[in-house]
Amino acid sequence: MNVLGIDTSCDDTSAGVVVGGRRVLSNVVHSQISLHSRHGGVVPELASRAHVRNIMTVVREAVSGAGLRLGNIDAVAVTIGPGLVGSLLVGLYYAKALSSVLKIPLAGVNHLEGHILSVFLEPDIPSFPFVCLTVSGGHTSIYHVKGYGDYIQMGQTLDDAAGEAYDKVAKILGLGYPGGPVIERIAQSGRRNAVSFPRAYLSSDSLDFSFSGLKTSVSLFVKKWRQEPESGKRASVADIAASFEEAVIDVLVQKIFKAQELVGAGAVVIAGGVACNGRLRSVASAEAEKRGVRFYHPRPVYCTDNGAMIAAAGYHHLINGHAVDSSVDVRSRYPICEI
Numbered sequence: 001m002n003v004l005g006i007d008t009s010c011d012d013t014s015a016g017v018v019v020g021g022r023r024v025l026s027n028v029v030h031s032q033i034s035l036h037s038r039h040g041g042v043v044p045e046l047a048s049r050a051h052v053r054n055i056m057t058v059v060r061e062a063v064s065g066a067g068l069r070l071g072n073i074d075a076v077a078v079t080i081g082p083g084l085v086g087s088l089l090v091g092l093y094y095a096k097a098l099s100s101v102l103k104i105p106l107a108g109v110n111h112l113e114g115h116i117l118s119v120f121l122e123p124d125i126p127s128f129p130f131v132c133l134t135v136s137g138g139h140t141s142i143y144h145v146k147g148y149g150d151y152i153q154m155g156q157t158l159d160d161a162a163g164e165a166y167d168k169v170a171k172i173l174g175l176g177y178p179g180g181p182v183i184e185r186i187a188q189s190g191r192r193n194a195v196s197f198p199r200a201y202l203s204s205d206s207l208d209f210s211f212s213g214l215k216t217s218v219s220l221f222v223k224k225w226r227q228e229p230e231s232g233k234r235a236s237v238a239d240i241a242a243s244f245e246e247a248v249i250d251v252l253v254q255k256i257f258k259a260q261e262l263v264g265a266g267a268v269v270i271a272g273g274v275a276c277n278g279r280l281r282s283v284a285s286a287e288a289e290k291r292g293v294r295f296y297h298p299r300p301v302y303c304t305d306n307g308a309m310i311a312a313a314g315y316h317h318l319i320n321g322h323a324v325d326s327s328v329d330v331r332s333r334y335p336i337c338e339i
């Protein structure tokens with residue numbers, strides 16, 4: 001089954017064609033970074049207008065890039081939430097129109113389910129059950145993944161998402177947007193123990209996260225640091241970036257393996273934009289090896305928002321008879337337990 005997946009939940013207009021929920025024929029992403037970077041974050045009104053401008057071209061490129069015509073598409077899958085309402089609406093109404101004109105079924109996908117299943121776009125896949133850390137600009141959650149469509153949320157952030165913390169710290173340091181890739185690059189030449197930023201583990205058995213205290217701590221540190229005279233002893237921007245990154249990664253890795261231990265899963269998966277991070281991957285991979293657990297992560301283009309992961313998730317909805325009708329609406333909040 002050739003499924004066309006569409007995601008317009010935030011600031012990327014994306015579409016991809018996937019066969020059988022696994023084999024990617026195309027994956028096209030139109031990034032809006034240049035539009036939002038001067039504002040230091042996503043401006044919802046600008047995002048939805050840009051989706052309207054770009055969606056036709058992105059879908060056309062996804063279909064032709066797959067070597068197909070619209071007539072060869074068997075079903076459409078689209079993100080219905082969570083996300084920015086104005087952005088989600090563009091993808092949903094475009095998908096509804098395609099489904100109606102082509103007379104093919106429509107699947108309404110939870111964006112987080114897309115991130116969880118993005119690992120199945122890779123050749124080497126985990127077996128169920130596994131635990132998945134979904135870590136992006138909008139979300140930081142741990143799921144016990146028992147099967148397709150069978151997810152239990154074990155923990156989530158109580159305030160900022162980890163990617164949001166990267167973006168805010170990059171803004172504080174004047175490094176631009178999005179913060180994740182630039183902080184990762186600069187941190188490579190910094191000392192990870194130069195500044196001791198706080199790690200919010202919360203209670204000892206908690207699988208929840210909190211990154212707002214870390215962000216405030218970096219902000220206060222940088223304010224004082226800017227007043228200090230430059231000297232050989234003064235921490236560098238790279239030291240601050242590396243110390244911040246280490247504080248985030250320590251907590252992410254500790255919690256995902258605590259979850260793995262709790263449910264006795266044989267595999268750990270990381271997904272979402274922050275899962276592009278090389279340091280997170282190598283620390284988590286070393287921990288997995290120490291514990292004799294398998295570790296998986298999708299390649300970067302499947303970590304950040306993309307249409308292929310939505311096609312993969314939609315495929316499983318459809319083969320299980322869960323197509324949606326034209327009355328389906330978007331949901332700015334969409335807990336995974338309500339799938």
Ligand code: KG4
Binds near residue numbers: 278304
């Ligand atoms: O999954 P995604 O594309 O969109 C959301 O659903 O949020 O994730 C974007 C987030 C941004 O906050 C960005 O700073 C972060 O992922 N990110 C990274 C890296 N690449 C992207 N964070 C840390 N290290 C990276 N290499």
Ligand code: ZN
Binds near residue numbers: 136304305
């Ligand atoms: Zn996402």
